[in-house]
Amino acid sequence: MPQQPRHTGKPATIDDVARAAQVSRATVSRVMNGKATVDAELTRRVQEAASSLRYQPSTTARSLSLGRTNTVAVVVPDLTNPMFQEVLRGVSEAAGERDYRVLVADTAGDPEQERRSISDARRRCDAIVLVSPRLDEADLRDLLPALHPAVVINRLPDGVTPTVGADYAAGADQVMEHLLSLGHEHLVYLSGPPRSEPNRARLDAMRRIAAGRAGVQLTELPGGASIGSGYRAGESVLECRATAVMAYNDLVAFGLLARLNELGVAVPTDISVTGYDNIALSRFSLPPLTTVTVHHQQLGALAWEQLTALLDGLGRTDPPLWIPHLEPRASSGVVPATVHGRPRAEAQPTLTPAPVLTALAWQENPDVEHGDRVLIGDLAEDHRLELARAVSGADVPPVHSSRPYLHPVRTGAGLDLTEVTPADHRHHYGVSMAVALVNGSSFWGGRTYVRDEGPTLLANHGRQQVVAESVDGGRLHQEVLWSDHAGSDLLTEQRHLDAAVLGPHAWSLRWRSELSSQHELLIESPATAGRRGAGYGGLFWRLGPATTTTVIGAHGEGADAVHGSISPWVAFVQHRGPRVATLVLAQDPEHVLPWFLRADDYVGAGPALAWSSPLRVPPGEILTVSLGAVMLDGAATAEEAEALAAQVW
Known part of the structure; x- marks a missing residue:
């Protein structure tokens, strides 16, 4: 008969359970790991003993036994950015449904720190998700084979590693067309991190539109991804005398709005400002921010779907890009009645045929x-x-x-x-x-x-x-x-x-x-x-x-x-x-x-x-x-x- 378990005040071990159930340590291990080959009566005895002793299996020992940790790593460039928080939430919620835990590494946007964090995190986890990595293309492609299974968010597909993302160029198209429809001809783009693929996609789209429109001028100013970078750009934006600003993301737009308010510049009466990402706070800014919705939580969930396929031994897929959509709000308006101190010329109706x-x-x-x-x-x-x-x-x-x-x-x-x-x-x-x-x-x-x-x-x-x-x-x-x-x-x-x-x-x-x-x-x-x-x-x-x-x-x-x-x-x-x-x-x-x-x-x-x-x-x-x-x-x-x-x- 099973022995009556003894309570010593110390955490119970697998040996305590084995003695109480009168079975071997191996049998306890197989029961705790859900093996179906254990006799039903032995399983009952082990489970009763473990419950009585309040036994908690060692996750480290279990990982060594099973050859996996049930942990995935998510590496992000800046966890203070709500956009990356939403991606992380999408991965975490989806991973939790499969009893996986998520280890998070914040690299502060530093490529060298990112490289170290990626290698260290992958050694500790079963798989890894790289969110908007800041490594240059060649270094990233050299590193990816050693990381398998891995998924990348917001980089160009390489045909080997599953990649998910949004059509950031399409969102930039919508923002620029919106501002052009309001009569703006001189626009500023406050760019994001140089190594950001979404930044590159947006910039390419804006340059293409500006090059194809007579009279449209696009000024590119260095920005960043934070509120502070937008705040510091206030004077530079005004010096170029544009009538509308397209910020890399909503945080940059928030910082710019704050600085323009301090300088006595009215938005959108004097200048229009737009953001990107439609984070939760964007509709509560003053004025509410015109921006582009990208469903980052869904991107995180989609990344987990791709990672699950790899963990289960299935083939990789590159799902279609999410299509962002414009959220026009009060921060964008018609071009000011005067531009550079002189009356704005009356615009002539477009001669471009409308869609049918x-x-x-x-x-x-x-x-x-x-x-x-x-x-x-x-x-x-x-x-x-x-x-x-x-x-x-x-x-x-x-x-x-x-x-x-x-x-x-x-x-x-x-x-x-x-x-x-x-x-x-x-x-x-x-x-x-x-x-x-x-x-x-x-x-x-x-x-x-x-x-x-x-x-x-x-x-x-x-x-x-x-x-x-x-x-x-x-x-x-x-x-x-x-x-x-x-x-x-x-x-x-x-x-x-x-x-x-x-x-x-x-x-x-x-x-x-x-x-x-x-x-x-x-x-x-x-x-x-x-x-x-x-x-x-x-x-x-x-x-x-x-x-x-x-x-x-x-x-x-x-x-x-x-x-x-x-x-x-x-x-x-x-x-x-x-x-x-x-x-x-x-x-x-x-x-x-x-x-x-x-x-x-x-x-x-x-x-x-x-x-x-x-x-x-x-x-x-x-x-x-x-x-x-x-x-x-x-x-x-x-x-x-x-x-x-x-x-x-």
Whole structure:
């Protein structure tokens, strides 16, 4: 019979377990390592003895026995960079599912320290992941054969070692095209570490675009990868007299923003600034940073998939590059009205033919956390473009009245016709159902206008949440629950978004919402509280900045002719440097409401539910709110805008 284990106060050893179970040390070892060849009765005795003695097997001894450590190394150039933290998280979470531990080495971006760390870490682990290594190409390729199994992130594939990464050149293309569309012609690139492959890819893309565009100047300044490097570059950026800066990453952009603020330079009024990576803090900078999303955590998980294949004896693969996407925010704007102290010349419309649209379809965006939907447009010559994105709004701050919204909404040529969290009104979110007050709760965001007090920040912000949705080609249906500021259910909205191709260079979006509640709804606006002309609230479309914006309505041209009018449609013709686009907003002809419209301090418009008096909706009655839109590449006349509006309804 097994001996009764003795508790001595010291950690139990494998010999203690063997004596208690009356088996050999080898049998205990086989049981602890999960060998299936051990007799069931012996296994039971060993497990009972180990449990009673609280025996913990030696990981070192187990590693020697099995010939592996169940540990992988991840070598990064700078662990203080949130981008590398996300990569590490992706590797760690995926490795943990296979009971692997992760050893991390930070090389501080020093190639010699990196070489030593790589060799030392590989001796202690079963495999290694090299993240953006700083070794030059020849040294890296000489070292890799001795590291197998290994995976490299963010370097060019060599055909031998599995390599994962993102298409950093495509992201740079998007940033540069965005700034050029805003009229910028002289741009600065604050470069990253010289040995960084993503830096090389971005720089090559920017040089290619600049070389192919007449009048475009690209200035390259040495930067780095840290906040400090961006901060130190402030004066150099201003000395070159460019109108826009593309920083190597978000950290560099943060440092530059801080220095420009100290120097009294306004962003984006005086100069535009963009980053890269879309780290978590980028949307909270002042102003929120225009940047490029790269899903680094997924890159880490993908690297682990490649490493797992090697550990399991399978062949290597080089998965396709992740495609980054631009996140336009308030740090980028139109080129300043004067450049180098002289008036900016009026830009002429582009003569480049716009892409031809052939088909549209909503689909799930696999690259976002909250399950957003994207509207994909098929263009001629097998090209595709994201024309619109339906964002869940789950991360919209409560003080902005959290809600789903559309952004970006683009023309077929890629010009954005929406903006989110701009510096002038942080609570503006592309296209959304934004109502100043419903039963005392704000679904507009920001301050509430209080009679005899003026705009006041109250704790009255409600929330809209998508609770169900479905897609059918160009139609997106969403069920949206509106909750008041106390968290109670207020109303239910059935939202329908229908997209269609209107012509080779135009497409339409028709938004219809049906709101109903078991309670009476009281819809108000600042105008109903005494603020003359401020009847905003309903479906609201916030446009981005432009070199020039022309407003056209059925009753005349200019914001004053449209604001408060019962015009069936309104058109915004926006010049963005040498490019031009038209947005036509059209109301259902059977139910036209007064327009709330702005075009001077900012550009936006929407039909007003409570223009001058409150709107009451009885319990159980359905309130229908609708708006159509046409996105056109090129400038439309009043007659053309009216004809396009007629095609929507």
